[in-house]
Amino acid sequence: MDKIQNNFKVISNEKLCPRFYRLCLDAKSIVKEIKPGQFIHIRVSDGLEPFFRRPFSVYRAQKYVEIFYEPVGPGTKMLATKKKGDVLDVLGPVGNPFHMPPPGTKQVVMVAGGIGVAPFLILSDALKKAKNLELVLLYGGRTKDHVWPMKEFKQNGCKVFVATDDGGVGVKGRVSALFSKINTDPRTTFIYTCGPHAMMHAVQDFAKKHHIQGEAACEEVMACALGACLGCSIKTTKGFKTVCYDGPIFDLQEVLF
Ligand SMILES: Cc1cc2nc3c(=O)[nH]c(=O)nc-3n(C[C@H](O)[C@H](O)[C@H](O)COP(=O)(O)OP(=O)(O)OC[C@H]3O[C@@H](n4cnc5c(N)ncnc54)[C@H](O)[C@@H]3O)c2cc1C
Ligand code: FES
CATH class of the missing domain: 3.40.50.80 (Nucleotide-binding domain of ferredoxin-NADP reductase (FNR) module)
Structure with missing residues (x-):
């Protein structure tokens, strides 16, 4: 992986059901690095509010990096306004992944x-x-x-x-x-x-x-x-x-x- 902090373009940001959204990022430099269980830390605004990034589990990492999220407060509500072509500052992948199930698991x-x-x-x-x-x-x-x-x-x-x-x-x-x-x-x-x-x-x-x-x-x-x-x-x-x-x-x- 080249660097942990990158700017990625929004491919889509759709409402999947009344409560949940799916955001899809063109994140070629990290998509292959991501393991199940890891998360990305997104700066949702260019301004000072909200000051801190917001963490989201990676939902899928195939062609694009996808997250599945629920707008619950200012940061996630701001994320829900992002449109195709917008650019997000993303840290990650962060954290440890799931272990694969032990041998013998059925x-x-x-x-x-x-x-x-x-x-x-x-x-x-x-x-x-x-x-x-x-x-x-x-x-x-x-x-x-x-x-x-x-x-x-x-x-x-x-x-x-x-x-x-x-x-x-x-x-x-x-x-x-x-x-x-x-x-x-x-x-x-x-x-x-x-x-x-x-x-x-x-x-x-x-x-x-x-x-x-x-x-x-x-x-x-x-x-x-x-x-x-x-x-x-x-x-x-x-x-x-x-x-x-x-x-x-x-x-x-x-x-x-
Ligand atoms: C490792 C990790 C992975 C996550 N993955 C996802 C995900 O895939 N999809 C998703 O929708 N959310 C996920 N979250 C939670 C998400 O980060 C928070 O909902 C978000 O930061 C809230 O920001 P806000 O500004 O919208 O709301 P805030 O105003 O910051 O918070 C709104 C309410 O949610 C509570 N809250 C804030 N952050 C968290 C948190 N991390 N855990 C529990 N309660 C919280 C606050 O106490 C408050 O009551 C994840 C959090 C972590 C730590
Ligand atoms: S958020 Fe700073 S130590 Fe985890």
């Missing part, structure tokens, strides 16, 4: 809450080539506005199960209502999770009960994304760790949610 389960689904399409792109590996996505959203058709996951061969808090789509309830869909043999199942802390805590408890190994993709408010400011520190069984430098991927049982 079922990979991705448990996602809301926009926490973002790091899993690129993971399924990488895993779909593996022989005799079943890919399962358990997806929890608040309402049907937080769910989009999941076509690309299905094209990658994933079995997709959805739960919504209001029952608008899929099963009514939390994503944990879908745990019954998976095989719980710890010798052949591996879990990846990303989403709100409470959800990942539930996944951690479930995995612990069944002795299933896994990894969690963590998100914290960030500033430098270089391991310098310690602003993104989280508590783990091995002391405080930074999400940007030590993570964002951690052993599922290591994080103290």
Whole structure:
């Protein structure tokens, strides 16, 4: 990789469902470097507001680098106004990637809450080539506005199960209502999770009960994304760790949610 900071042109920035957008960047110099689980840190404005970059998991890295995001505050709302041809200052790829599932794994389960689904399409792109590996996505959203058709996951061969808090789509309830869909043999199942802390805590408890190994993709408010400011520190069984430098991927049982 030539350099970590680059200016990339926006190829498209489309609304995929009422809550979520997909931004596609012409990022040839980094697209081949990116591994599933890594993120990019985007400067969303040329001015001083917002001052800090905003971090986003890489959603897909094929021809272009794509992110999948939810406008929730000033930075992400500003990002949603970007048009084809606009240029964004991007740092990355940043952080450590997911480990590939250990030998003997027959079922990979991705448990996602809301926009926490973002790091899993690129993971399924990488895993779909593996022989005799079943890919399962358990997806929890608040309402049907937080769910989009999941076509690309299905094209990658994933079995997709959805739960919504209001029952608008899929099963009514939390994503944990879908745990019954998976095989719980710890010798052949591996879990990846990303989403709100409470959800990942539930996944951690479930995995612990069944002795299933896994990894969690963590998100914290960030500033430098270089391991310098310690602003993104989280508590783990091995002391405080930074999400940007030590993570964002951690052993599922290591994080103290
Ligand atoms: C490694 C990493 C990967 C991420 N990947 C994605 C992604 O793929 N798609 C996506 O939509 N978002 C992702 N996020 C979260 C995204 O960075 C925040 O939503 C964004 O920074 C909010 O900026 P804002 O200015 O719009 O809102 P702010 O005003 O900064 O925040 C709005 C609200 O969101 C909370 N918030 C801000 N940042 C985070 C965060 N990092 N985690 C949890 N809550 C936060 C704030 O406390 C506040 O309540 C990721 C975060 C990290 C650390
Ligand atoms: S954001 Fe500065 S150490 Fe992680």
